Amino acid sequence: MKRKCALVTGCAGFIGSSLSERLLREGYAVIGIDAFLHNYDRWVKEQNLRNLLEHPQFRFFERDLRTLSFSELISRVDVVFHQAALPGVRTSWGTQFQEYVDHNILVTQALLEAAKDSNLNKIVCASSSSVYGGMNGPTEETQAPHPISPYGVTKLAAEQLCQLYASQFGVPVVSLRYFTVFGPRQRPDMAFHKFIKSVLTGQPIEIYGDGEQSRDFTFIEDAVTANLLAANSPLTGEVYNIGGISRLNLNEVLSMIESHTGKQANRCLLPAQPGDPKHTFADIRKAQTHLGYDPQFDIEHGIRLQIEQVKSLYNI
Template identity: 80%
Template sequence: MKRKRALVTGSAGFIGSTLSERLLREGYEVYGIDAFVHNYDRRLKEQNLQGLLTNPQFHFWERDLRCLDFDELLSRVDVVFHQAALPGVRTSWGAQFQEYVDHNILVTQALLEAAKHSHVQKIVCASSSSVYGGMSGPTDETVTPQPVSPYGVTKLAAEQLGQLYANVFGVPVVSLRYFTVFGPRQRPDMAFHKFIKNVLSGEPIDIYGDGEQSRDFTFIDDAVTANLLAATSPVAGEVFNIGGVSQLTVNEVIALLETHTGKTALLRRLPEQPGDPRHTFADISKARQQLGYDPQFDIEKGIWLQIQQVRSLYNL
């Protein structure tokens, strides 16, 4: 049988590198591309790639997607996993917003435009629960998005471009709304990574507000599985919530970290941040029914695995 070929944008990142490894194990030939944008230390992204670069079925290019010839690249592959984006709610305000527009909206539009004339069988785009804004309970895809940050606005625009190109040109695109993905390789600016590092090193943890804000947490392996399910499903022009099996407050997360590290967290209370939703809570019924998505990892196992990776990363 002919080996299937996949393009993974953002392949040096947290989800992109983990997804690339899974695709190789599943028998894909993988084309990885990453611009090494400045959102965090390049060395961490290079570490994410180390195991991939030794595999002869993985081909990597360092390229700025804003200047890429997608037509030539799409001619090589059967499926695209578009993970590349400029992330971060708090940094998307002000003058930096132009970068978010460039990386999150214009790159996605260029990819979709090229896909109109390609033989790509499916494009799976990474979106975010940030499109919803605040949530008071389980939230499904019928809820009208109301992002509360410029970042969320750009992710919603990218989703809507995908639906537009699917409806008008038949581009086979699906968007996955991730709910706080965590686990080994998580970005250093994300809460779990920062909390674990600071607990282990005895540094204070910044808690914005009262710590009773809650998140629906998704372990990295479940998020990767969702991508593979979406890539092989017949659906197109749809968005899906991708959540996990645990919903906790920040205070509950801190308590779990103390239990699994055997250390007491030093807390520094700060005002709430603009653009941070109070709660996120995924109703994943649609993904269960249409994709067969069934998350498996609970929060405690996932936290333990991430603690081990952070210990190793910083020799703590």
């Protein structure tokens, strides 16, 4: 039987590398592409790739997706997992916004355009809870998006392009709205990674606001599973919330990290930042019903695993 082949964009990133490894375990051949964007150090991404590069069914290409011709690659694969993007709410303001437009909107449009006349089974695109803006309670996909950062605007535009190409050209694409994914390999600019590293090394921890802002946290393995479920679903043109089973505020997260490291956090409170929602809260019933999504990992288990990975990464 012919082996299924997947294309993973952003394969050296947090979710992309974890997804690529899972696909290989599931029997896929994987083509991975990454541009090593400047959002964090290249050596960290190279660490993410280390195991993948040793696998005989993994092929890696370092390419800038802004200038890549997708058509030839798409002709060789069954499914595309489009994880590549320029992330970050706070850095999306000002002159850097053009980069967000290029990487998050124009690259997605180029991929969808190339997929119009292909035989792809599915494209799964990574979106973000940032499309909603702030949330006061469980938020379902029918709620009108109201992004409060330029980053959120670009992710919403990419989503809408996916729905447009699905309805007008039959492109088999779905979008997953991730809610604060955490776990081993989380980006160094994200809260858990920064908190854990700072607690372990005794450095001050910058908290924007009072620390009472809450997030719906999604463990990396649950996010990866959601991608596989979406790839195997016959539904297209849909968006799904991908949340977890743990929702805490940042002060509670820090206390948990202190408990598991045996070290005290050195908190440094700073003014709240534009574009940061006070709360996020995923209603995942649609993903449960359509995809069979059933998140399994709680935050305490995930934090323990992430602490061990951060210790290993920095030799702490």
